[in-house]
Amino acid sequence: MVKIKREALELALGASKNTYPDEFIALLRDNDEKTITHILVLPRSTYGKGFSSVDFNMLPMFSHSCGSFHSHPVPNPRPSRGDRLFFAKLGDVHLIAGYPYGERDVRAYDREGKEIPLEILD
Template sequence: MFEIKKATLEAVALAAKNTYPNEFIALLSSTKNDEVIDEFVLLPSVYGKTFSRIRLDLMPYDSSVRGSIHSHPGSYASPSKADLRAFKAMGEIHLIIANPFTLDKVRAFDKTGKELSLKVIE
């Protein structure tokens, strides 16, 4: 099961809020190379109102990348078809944070769109 540091999640939530009404997107990584996500990585991205896209050609070849997080300007944190296509290229766990970008609006999915449980740790 994946875990995420509360401070990391709060930082991402704030970034998502600041990017609104555009979508925010970042990669999630683990500095200890385990299943504890404790860092997010911003890459040159295209932030749009209905989608955001990471420049995957600029993605570091780095085994610490565990997955991704992106925001939904609307209130539903469910992956779209485009999300599922993007998930396949970005690791094992994918978070979506929906408006109003509070921690209880975060849901986690695997690359096929199946919901995962995510534990928030101190």
């Protein structure tokens, strides 16, 4: 089970809409209760069609990150093979939002790309 604050999720979904049709990518930060509270947008991230990447040189600044969020420009929030490789490097919890980026278009995965339940907290 992954828990995320609604305001953090809304911010990520809004950024996904703004970045469409490119992919938006960010890191996630959680609190002591393992609830995701913040979205960390990385400087110099690359947003692209069908790909997005993080500048790993920037990661030490964000060592408290617990995982990642990224958007897909299609209504399919399933992780690609590239996503799975990226998941293993970047933490335990990974969210993918499919177009059109409503709350119901978001799925959560563990580092192996297995879907896990997502709970949105107010």
